[in-house]
Amino acid sequence: MNTIRMDKLEKALLPYEKQLQRQERFRRLLGVKEVEQPTYQRYITGPIERFEKTRMAFLCMRPDNPYGEELRRKFKERTGYDHYLSPLPYEELDYEDRIGRAMADASYRGCAEYEPKPFPVTSPAGRLQFEDRAWVSRLIKKVGLMLGADIVRITQLDPRWVYKGVDISHPYAVVVAVQHKPSLVNLAPSYFSWGSTADSYSRLKLITTQLTDFIRGLGYDAMYRETRGGGNPELNMVPIGLDAGIGEFCRTGRVLSPEYGNNMRLKAVTTDLPLQPDNPISFGLHDFCMACESCAKHCPAGAVPTGEPSDRIPNPVHNNPGFRKWWINAEKCLIFWGINKRKWPSCGGRCIAVCPWIKPMNRFHNTVRWLAIHSPIFVKRFLVRMDEFQRRGNRR
Numbered sequence: 195m196n197t198i199r200m201d202k203l204e205k206a207l208l209p210y211e212k213q214l215q216r217q218e219r220f221r222r223l224l225g226v227k228e229v230e231q232p233t234y235q236r237y238i239t240g241p242i243e244r245f246e247k248t249r250m251a252f253l254c255m256r257p258d259n260p261y262g263e264e265l266r267r268k269f270k271e272r273t274g275y276d277h278y279l280s281p282l283p284y285e286e287l288d289y290e291d292r293i294g295r296a297m298a299d300a301s302y303r304g305c306a307e308y309e310p311k312p313f314p315v316t317s318p319a320g321r322l323q324f325e326d327r328a329w330v331s332r333l334i335k336k337v338g339l340m341l342g343a344d345i346v347r348i349t350q351l352d353p354r355w356v357y358k359g360v361d362i363s364h365p366y367a368v369v370v371a372v373q374h375k376p377s378l379v380n381l382a383p384s385y386f387s388w389g390s391t392a393d394s395y396s397r398l399k400l401i402t403t404q405l406t407d408f409i410r411g412l413g414y415d416a417m418y419r420e421t422r423g424g425g426n427p428e429l430n431m432v433p434i435g436l437d438a439g440i441g442e443f444c445r446t447g448r449v450l451s452p453e454y455g456n457n458m459r460l461k462a463v464t465t466d467l468p469l470q471p472d473n474p475i476s477f478g479l480h481d482f483c484m485a486c487e488s489c490a491k492h493c494p495a496g497a498v499p500t501g502e503p504s505d506r507i508p509n510p511v512h513n514n515p516g517f518r519k520w521w522i523n524a525e526k527c528l529i530f531w532g533i534n535k536r537k538w539p540s541c542g543g544r545c546i547a548v549c550p551w552i553k554p555m556n557r558f559h560n561t562v563r564w565l566a567i568h569s570p571i572f573v574k575r576f577l578v579r580m581d582e583f584q585r586r587g588n589r590r
C-alpha cells in the first residue's frame with residue numbers, strides 16, 4: 195500500500211485528515227483514555243440476551259404490537275390520542291409553532307422515507323486489496339467526515355447488540371455521529387428541538403447510505419442499518435457507540451461524547467471490509483453523572499432517574515435485565531410527549547438541552563471540560579451549579 199502513490203487522494207481528503215487529527219488532539223489534551231474494555235462493563239450484572247425489538251416502547255405504540263396493549267391503553271387514557279405521532283392540525287397551533295412544526299416535518303422526511311437500494315458490490319475481480327487495515331480504516335473515517343459526519347469510529351460488531359431475529363454476518367460496524375443543531379435543541383421542549391432530532395436522523399441516513407455505497411464500490415459488502423425506534427431497528431446503537439469509543443454511558447441512558455455531550459444521534463454501517471477497530475474510551479463520566487443530576491431534575495416527565503444506578507427495571511416489557519444502570523422510564527417519556535402535544539410534539543430532549551457537556555468547543559468550555567474530568571467530586575458539583583446558574587441567567 196505504502197509503495198503506491200496516491201497524491202490526489204491525499205490532497206482530496208486533506209481537510210478531513212486535519213479534522214481527524216484535531217479530534218485526536220482534542221481528546222489527548224482532555225486526558226481521554228483509550229481502554230481495552232468499555233466502561234459500561236461496570237453496569238453489567240448478568241447474562242444479556244438479544245433484545246426483541248417489538249418490546250421497544252416506540253414500537254409498542256403500533257396497533258398490532260402484542261406487547262403494547264397496556265402502553266397504548268395508558269397513552270390513550272392520559273392523552274386522548276392513539277399515538278404520539280398523530281399530528282395536531284396545523285390550524286390549531288399558534289403562529290410560531292406552525293413554523294416550527296413545518297421545519298420539523300420537513301427535517302423528518304429524509305430519515306422516514308429515504309430507503310435507497312445500495313449500489314451492487316463491485317465484482318471480486320474489481321475488489322481492492324488493502325494490506326494496511328489502519329490505513330483503510332482512516333480512509334473510511336475521512337470519507338465519513340467528508341460526507342458530513344461529526345465523528346466516525348469503528349468497532350467489532352458484538353452480536354448482543356443486534357436485535358433478536360435480525361441476521362447480520364458482517365464483523366465490523368462503522369459508527370457515525372451527527373450533532374444536533376445546538377440553537378434548536380436548546381429550545382427543548384419545542385417543535386424546534388424535535389426538528390433538530392429529525393434533521394440529525396435525516397442527515398445520518400444520507401451519510402450512512404453514501405458510506406455504504408462507497409465501501410461497496412471498493413468491492414466489499416456493506417449495509418446501512420436502521421436504528422430509529424420509530425422505524426424498523428436492527429441495531430441497538432448505545433452499546434455499539436460505546437464499543438466504538440464515541441463516548442461513555444450517561445444518566446440519560448445515552449452515549450455522551452467529550453465533544454458534543456449527549457447532543458447527537460448515531461447510526462452505523464456494517465461491513466465485511468477488514469478494518470482496525472477503535473478502542474472504547476474512559477473520561478470518568480460515571481463520577482460526573484453522580485455529581486450532576488441536571489437531566490433528572492429538568493425532565494418534565496420524571497423519566498430520568500436520580501441517584502445511583504439501580505437493578506430495579508422500570509418496566510420488564512421495555513427493558514432488558516442483566517444491568518445495574520440508570521434506566522430511563524420510556525413509558526413516562528412517551529406519555530409525556532403525548533400529553534403536551536399542543537406545544538411539544540415530542541419532548542425533543544430537555545434532558546439533552548440541560549446537560550453541561552453540550553457546550554461549544556472553545557477555550558473556556560474546554561478548560562471546564564478538563565476540570566470536569568480531572569477534578570474531585572466537590573469541584574464537579576460546583577461546575578454543575580455554575581452551569582445551572584448560567585442557564586437560568588440565559589433564560590431571563
Ligand code: SF4
Binds near residue numbers: 526530542543
Ligand atoms: S426526552 Fe424529555 S421526557 Fe423524555 S427523558 Fe428526555 S427530558 Fe424526559
Ligand code: SF4
Binds near residue numbers: 456482484545550
Ligand atoms: S445532565 Fe448531568 S447527569 Fe445528566 S447526562 Fe449530563 S452530565 Fe450526566
